[in-house]
Amino acid sequence: xxxxxxxxxxxxxxxxxxxxxxxxxxxxxxxxxxxxxxxxxxxxxxxxxxxxxxxxxxxxxxxxxxxxxxxxxxxxxxxxxxxxxxxxxxxxxxxxxxxxxxxxxxxxxxxxxxxxxxxxxxxxxxxxxxxxxxxxxxxxxxxxxxxxxxxxxxxxxxxxxxxxxxxxxxxxxxxxxxxxxxxxxxxxxxxxxxxxxxxxxxxxxxxxxxxxxxxxxxxxxxxxxxxxxxxxxx
DNA sequence: CATCACTAGCGCCCCCTGCTGGC
DNA sequence: GCCAGCAGGGGGCGCTAGTGATG
Numbered sequence: 001x002x003x004x005x006x007x008x009x010x011x012x013x014x015x016x017x018x019x020x021x022x023x024x025x026x027x028x029x030x031x032x033x034x035x036x037x038x039x040x041x042x043x044x045x046x047x048x049x050x051x052x053x054x055x056x057x058x059x060x061x062x063x064x065x066x067x068x069x070x071x072x073x074x075x076x077x078x079x080x081x082x083x084x085x086x087x088x089x090x091x092x093x094x095x096x097x098x099x100x101x102x103x104x105x106x107x108x109x110x111x112x113x114x115x116x117x118x119x120x121x122x123x124x125x126x127x128x129x130x131x132x133x134x135x136x137x138x139x140x141x142x143x144x145x146x147x148x149x150x151x152x153x154x155x156x157x158x159x160x161x162x163x164x165x166x167x168x169x170x171x172x173x174x175x176x177x178x179x180x181x182x183x184x185x186x187x188x189x190x191x192x193x194x195x196x197x198x199x200x201x202x203x204x205x206x207x208x209x210x211x212x213x214x215x216x217x218x219x220x221x222x223x224x225x226x227x228x229x230x231x232x233x234x
Numbered sequence: 235c236a237t238c239a240c241t242a243g244c245g246c247c248c249c250c251t252g253c254t255g256g257c
Numbered sequence: 258g259c260c261a262g263c264a265g266g267g268g269g270c271g272c273t274a275g276t277g278a279t280g
Contacts, residue, residue, distance in 0.1 A: 061273095100265075100267095124263085128263070149263080153261075156259085
């Protein structure tokens with residue numbers, strides 16, 4: 001370390017010792033400087049001196065306010081990705097983003113072969129080993145591993161007038177968008193290898209068309225119940 | 235020397251998205 | 258098809274530590 005000022009060098013030297021003479025009176029923590037202690041005590045008391053002028057949020061430190069303003073108001077993103085258009089407010093976000101390009105996974109799970117690109121994802125992954133379900137539905141008390149999964153549950157099970165997804169190729173209505181994706185892949189995607197009808201010469205490159213065609217061979221009779229007159233087509 | 239302004243860095247949790255496989 | 262589990266990419270904040278500059 002070098003500094004143009006002797007005073008700053010002296011201050012820097014203190015970082016090599018463990019001396020922390022500023023003690024918090026509300027918890028066991030100790031700090032090197034009065035300012036750090038002051039900020040820390042404010043986290044206990046909820047004192048937030050730095051108010052945002054554009055919304056009603058407030059922060060303990062000026063730095064937090066400054067970051068907040070970048071996220072919410074100035075939209076200034078100083079860190080630019082050299083590979084794509086992504087930019088971020090924080091350097092740590094850029095490092096995380098870069099891993100999506102490099103594929104680097106610095107956070108290995110010590111219980112399985114999984115490795116994560118970011119620390120929190122590893123933490124989330126570890127819940128799959130502990131079996132912990134920390135999210136509870138406030139209506140039916142069902143528990144979930146992730147908050148997002150619970151949100152979907154709340155919407156689908158307890159929501160009102162939940163919109164369904166209409167398949168663009170048939171009349172099927174599907175609750176979840178991702179299930180529509182599965183439906184499209186399974187039933188409406190083009191198959192290189194055609195399916196041949198076992199009852200006639202027809203061939204199909206789409207499973208849905210094939211299944212519809214198969215019904216025509218049932219002569220409208222469909223499936224008959226052996227016990228009564230009930231019939232159906234599926 | 236204390237203090238301000240600022241940056242850096244860790245962490246936490248959330249969001250949305252989309253796939254998987256059991257039912 | 259419904260459903261919960263679960264991973265990827267990302268936004269926003271909580272908090273602490275260190276440094277340049279100033280009074």
